[in-house]
Amino acid sequence: MELKAVTIKIPEESNIIIGQSHFVKTVEDLYEVMITTVPNAKFGIAFNEASGPCLIRSDGNDIALTQMAIENCQAIQAGHVFNILMKDAYPINVLNSIKHCQEVCSVYCATANPVEVIVASTDQGCGVMGVVDGFSPKGVETAQDKEDRSDLLRKIIGYKR
Secondary structure, eight states: OOEEEEEEEOOTEEEEEEEESSSSTHHHHHHHHHHHSTOOEEEEEEEOOSSSOOOOOEEOOOOOHHHHHHHHHHHOOTTTTEEEEEEEEEHHHHHHHHHHTTEEEEEEEEEEOOEEEEEESSSSSSSEEEEEOOOOOOOOOOOOHHHHHIIIIIIIIOOOO
């Protein structure tokens, strides 16, 4: 068995969700989740089929995001893995709906941070062991950091009033 870290492409001002699913209609159902949850979002979806023709299935409403999602699946090479690249939406907007999609088995990450997928290669194929999402902590937040976080949520993002 060989382990490798695969660097994932995420365009500026975009987010990604990486997960594992189990059925060929994953792309159609994830498309439906995206378009009905945040209708104005731009997104691309790609899914590595793990049986039959073993194709990368894809869809989306943004050609560039869809192509990059395909490239991510090509780099990961693990069966039944999907990734959704999105703009004008955040994972928090769609994550619960994605987790409730019948085909979705698990979600590895939902982020705008740099991501590396840890992939194990065997004679049979490849599988995702986990992800490295962003960077290691540099310390513990101070009172000022807590205030800054609160301001970000309330004044900049508008999350709470």
